[in-house]
Amino acid sequence: MSALFVLIGISLLVALAFLFAFLWSVRSGQYEDDYTPSVRMLFENQPNENNQQNQK
Amino acid sequence: MLHYPKKTPAELDLTTCYHCGADCEKHPIVYDEKPFCCEGCQLVYDLLKESNLCTYYTLNNAPGNSFKNVKRSGKFNYLDEPVIAEKLVRFRDDKQVHITFYVPKMHCSSCIWLLENLHRLHNGIIHSSVNFLKKEVVVHYRTEGIRLSEIADLLTHVGYEPLINLGDTEQKSPAAAKKKKNYSTALKIGVAGFCFGNIMMLSFPEYFSTGNFYDQAQLKQFFGYLNLVLALPVFFYSASEFFVSAGQAIRQRFLNIDAPIALAILVTFSRSVYEIVSGTGAGYMDSMTGIVFFMLIGRYIQNRTYNSLAFERDYKSYFPVAVSVMDDAENEKSVPVSDLKKGQRIRIRNNEIIPADCVLLSSQTHVDYSFITGESAPVKKQAGDFIYAGARQADGAVDMEVSKPVSQSYLTGLWNNDQASEKEKQRNQSYVDKINKYFTIVVLVLAFGSAATWLFFDPSRSLNAFTAVLIVACPCGLLLTTTFANGNMIRILGKNKLYLKNAAVLEKLARTETVVFDKTGTITSGTQVRFSATMDFPEATVYAAALSAQSAHPLSRKIAKTFKGEKKFSVTHFEEITGQGLKGEIDGNYVILGSRYFVTGTAQTDNSRETLVFLMINGAVAGFFTFENTYRPGLQETLTDLAADYNLHLLSGDQDAEKERLQPLFGKNANLLFGQKPDDKKNYIAELQQQGHNVLMVGDGLNDAGAFMQSDTGIAISDDTNTFSPACDAILDGSSFTRIRSFLDYARAGKKVILVTFAVSLVYNITGLIFATGGTLSPVVAAVLMPLSSVTIVVSSTFFTSFVAWRRGL
Numbered sequence: 001m002s003a004l005f006v007l008i009g010i011s012l013l014v015a016l017a018f019l020f021a022f023l024w025s026v027r028s029g030q031y032e033d034d035y036t037p038s039v040r041m042l043f044e045n046q047p048n049e050n051n052q053q054n055q056k
Numbered sequence: 057m058l059h060y061p062k063k064t065p066a067e068l069d070l071t072t073c074y075h076c077g078a079d080c081e082k083h084p085i086v087y088d089e090k091p092f093c094c095e096g097c098q099l100v101y102d103l104l105k106e107s108n109l110c111t112y113y114t115l116n117n118a119p120g121n122s123f124k125n126v127k128r129s130g131k132f133n134y135l136d137e138p139v140i141a142e143k144l145v146r147f148r149d150d151k152q153v154h155i156t157f158y159v160p161k162m163h164c165s166s167c168i169w170l171l172e173n174l175h176r177l178h179n180g181i182i183h184s185s186v187n188f189l190k191k192e193v194v195v196h197y198r199t200e201g202i203r204l205s206e207i208a209d210l211l212t213h214v215g216y217e218p219l220i221n222l223g224d225t226e227q228k229s230p231a232a233a234k235k236k237k238n239y240s241t242a243l244k245i246g247v248a249g250f251c252f253g254n255i256m257m258l259s260f261p262e263y264f265s266t267g268n269f270y271d272q273a274q275l276k277q278f279f280g281y282l283n284l285v286l287a288l289p290v291f292f293y294s295a296s297e298f299f300v301s302a303g304q305a306i307r308q309r310f311l312n313i314d315a316p317i318a319l320a321i322l323v324t325f326s327r328s329v330y331e332i333v334s335g336t337g338a339g340y341m342d343s344m345t346g347i348v349f350f351m352l353i354g355r356y357i358q359n360r361t362y363n364s365l366a367f368e369r370d371y372k373s374y375f376p377v378a379v380s381v382m383d384d385a386e387n388e389k390s391v392p393v394s395d396l397k398k399g400q401r402i403r404i405r406n407n408e409i410i411p412a413d414c415v416l417l418s419s420q421t422h423v424d425y426s427f428i429t430g431e432s433a434p435v436k437k438q439a440g441d442f443i444y445a446g447a448r449q450a451d452g453a454v455d456m457e458v459s460k461p462v463s464q465s466y467l468t469g470l471w472n473n474d475q476a477s478e479k480e481k482q483r484n485q486s487y488v489d490k491i492n493k494y495f496t497i498v499v500l501v502l503a504f505g506s507a508a509t510w511l512f513f514d515p516s517r518s519l520n521a522f523t524a525v526l527i528v529a530c531p532c533g534l535l536l537t538t539t540f541a542n543g544n545m546i547r548i549l550g551k552n553k554l555y556l557k558n559a560a561v562l563e564k565l566a567r568t569e570t571v572v573f574d575k576t577g578t579i580t581s582g583t584q585v586r587f588s589a590t591m592d593f594p595e596a597t598v599y600a601a602a603l604s605a606q607s608a609h610p611l612s613r614k615i616a617k618t619f620k621g622e623k624k625f626s627v628t629h630f631e632e633i634t635g636q637g638l639k640g641e642i643d644g645n646y647v648i649l650g651s652r653y654f655v656t657g658t659a660q661t662d663n664s665r666e667t668l669v670f671l672m673i674n675g676a677v678a679g680f681f682t683f684e685n686t687y688r689p690g691l692q693e694t695l696t697d698l699a700a701d702y703n704l705h706l707l708s709g710d711q712d713a714e715k716e717r718l719q720p721l722f723g724k725n726a727n728l729l730f731g732q733k734p735d736d737k738k739n740y741i742a743e744l745q746q747q748g749h750n751v752l753m754v755g756d757g758l759n760d761a762g763a764f765m766q767s768d769t770g771i772a773i774s775d776d777t778n779t780f781s782p783a784c785d786a787i788l789d790g791s792s793f794t795r796i797r798s799f800l801d802y803a804r805a806g807k808k809v810i811l812v813t814f815a816v817s818l819v820y821n822i823t824g825l826i827f828a829t830g831g832t833l834s835p836v837v838a839a840v841l842m843p844l845s846s847v848t849i850v851v852s853s854t855f856f857t858s859f860v861a862w863r864r865g866l
Contacts, residue, residue: 005278012254012282019250026242033187039165040172040186043111 077118119166121215132208134378134390157218248294320530354539414456524833528824533817553789565803574755575708589679690794699723820845
């Protein structure tokens with residue numbers, strides 16, 4: 001039965017790791033703007049722009 | 057929010073501006089085979105094309121901002137003053153500086169794209185990134201590469217003028233202060249959720265224990281203490297705001313909804329600690345953390361505000377940050393407003409706010425006190441006159457001598473009248489608070505009653521019963537219902553372009569039975585200009601347009617816009633006499649445009665209520681312009697619909713020329729008042745309130761600020777939600793004007809939803825109470841009841857508010 005103490009300890013440590021990951025993500029500002037990144041990722045990369053320009 | 061991307065540039069015809077999408081009117085500037093409404097737009101296009109930034113136009117159609125209001129250059133020179141710059145800068149080292157600009161004009165993905173490619177417009181800029189929801193752009197730039205004022209100018213040049221205001225400079229380090237505030241909600245929810253989940257898991261053995269488990273007393277104790285440790289951060293950190301809010305309310309001798317909740321949390325926690333430490337039970341830590349977790353989420357949803365629509369911020373944005381001080385040699389120098397000294401000579405330009413009590417040095421000018429009194433009519437001031445801080449300069453540039461510098465807080469104080477918040481407390485005790493009052497009394501009576509009863513039969517159970525009642529009867533059901541229902545309703549209304557300041561507005565809307573409308577800009581959407589010729593002169597209107605294009609007066613602008621001709625005329629000997637009219641020479645013709653008195657020399661006769669502008673060419677009156685309001689489309693139906701169930705009133709600052717046109721629209725019973733000054737409007741609303749009416753004021757602009765404040769609810773109508781007026785409770789996009797009736801009905805229906813859902817949650821409470829008063833509330837019962845009731849409430853309040861909205865076509 002004493003294995004239970006160890007296992008619970010480990011499971012809590014794992015959970016704590018996720019909690020700290022969450023705290024870190026909040027502190028680093030990832031939740032500040034949940035909109036702009038979704039738009040930003042759809043922009044074309046720089047090199048393609050010039051091609052588009054010429055086609056127009 | 058915005059649709060990405062619509063690549064259909066080919067569909068553009070030659071009538072809408074390629075840059076800003078505005079109507080090019082009759083004669084677009086065609087450049088590079090594309091139409092532009094003005095030179096400003098064309099210049100931006102040119103600039104972007106040079107830098108290979110035309111992707112801007114392929115992401116969205118006509119994404120640019122209009123250049124019709126050209127600002128004077130050098131406006132941002134004050135940013136180069138180290139004192140001011142230091143207040144705005146977020147980070148600085150030897151090589152680079154980071155600064156955040158607030159750019160209210162960004163509105164689409166093209167804007168994001170362009171603002172993040174600023175480095176391609178100027179070498180000095182290293183990097184820029186956008187926070188669209190906050191409408192902020194963070195710019196990193198090289199100290200030796202570009203000056204701060206140049207960045208601000210660059211942004212202005214491409215149509216994204218940054219708004220720099222007191223709010224930014226007043227705080228010592230805005231970035232740091234902001235961070236702390238924003239993080240805490242997410243952190244509290246995160247911590248509460250984490251602890252709740254783990255406590256639930258650790259409590260499972262307790263719920264489903266067989267005899268075996270209890271043999272392991274050691275294990276049971278271990279689980280109990282783990283739960284206790286996990287509950288600590290929830291109790292001391294996540295739940296702290298409930299205690300703070302309850303404490304504040306009690307100190308003001310007032311029972312808010314947080315008070316009984318804080319009590320329930322406190323009792324649950326103490327009893328659980330006692331049970332765990334004494335080994336008499338497992339405690340109710342799971343219920344306690346769960347309740348905190350759900351309530352925090354509800355609060356977060358309800359309080360999610362519209363970052364892009366700053367209700368308070370725009371208020372302050374009119375304040376000057378710096379002002380031009382003139383020295384003896386006529387040199388201009390920017391000085392922060394806070395550093396102004398008595399006796400300094402300052403130069404104030406058109407539309408600027410006068411930042412200190414001053415004496416006018418220039419010969420004459422007009423100022424308006426619309427920011428202070430709401431009165432927008434300009435007041436004439438002569439040299440030597442005293443002008444109070446907060447007035448707005450309505451003419452060109454003038455010089456003044458500072459007679460008493462004022463602090464920024466004084467200026468802010470002019471606006472933010474505390475009166476508003478006090479009024480709210482007195483008049484609007486929310487029905488939630490009322491229910492809560494009775495609820496709390498009943499709970500306390502039950503708790504003491506069951507404790508007293510058990511004292512007679514089995515004293516050992518007495519304390520148990522007492523605490524159990526408090527635990528179960530926690531009014532979190534009521535709180536969850538209101539927060540989730542309100543949050544969802546605010547979201548739905550926002551989707552329909554009615555933006556509420558906070559959840560309290562919903563309740564006030566639901567009580568409305570009297571609606572007061574302002575006229576200009578509220579029920580009218582524009583002006584039609586007509587010219588009545590009294591002389592045969594084919595080019596009369598074109599000349600008038602050319603002349604009035606030189607002036608910034610609103611009437612001149614309307615004339616210029618309506619009658620702009622194909623041919624460009626150069627105006628010589630132009631002269632503007634403020635408040636009277638314009639003079640100039642076009643193609644050798646002497647043209648005068650202005651009031652009847654100014655043009656013809658005879659005074660305006662009393663029987664003409666309309667605004668007339670006269671035109672004289674070469675000494676003969678060529679005709680006059682009339683201005684007729686056009687009403688918003690659908691006004692008739694909207695008003696008829698409203699008139700059936702609401703008392704309607706109209707308060708207009710104009711003369712009653714339109715009364716006969718408007719009375720049938722509003723119905724016989726409506727009261728239409730004309731010639732109302734801002735103060736009259738305010739008093740009229742106060743009078744209605746004294747008769748016991750709940751007044752909704754629908755208006756626009758600064759003129760109505762006083763009326764907004766006085767009314768129970770103030771809705772500002774705006775066709776451009778970026779620029780709007782202060783003191784209102786909600787902003788309504790002009791295009792949704794016809795739905796006012798649906799919005800009011802929806803607010804009422806929402807109140808019913810809340811009451812019904814709360815009644816449902818009471819069923820759970822009563823079930824729990826049956827166990828509790830019996831002194832047999834086991835952790836399992838509490839653990840089942842708590843999430844079951846919470847989830848039912850959350851789901852049903854969200855579902856019903858959405859359903860009601862769907863039924864109403866919102």
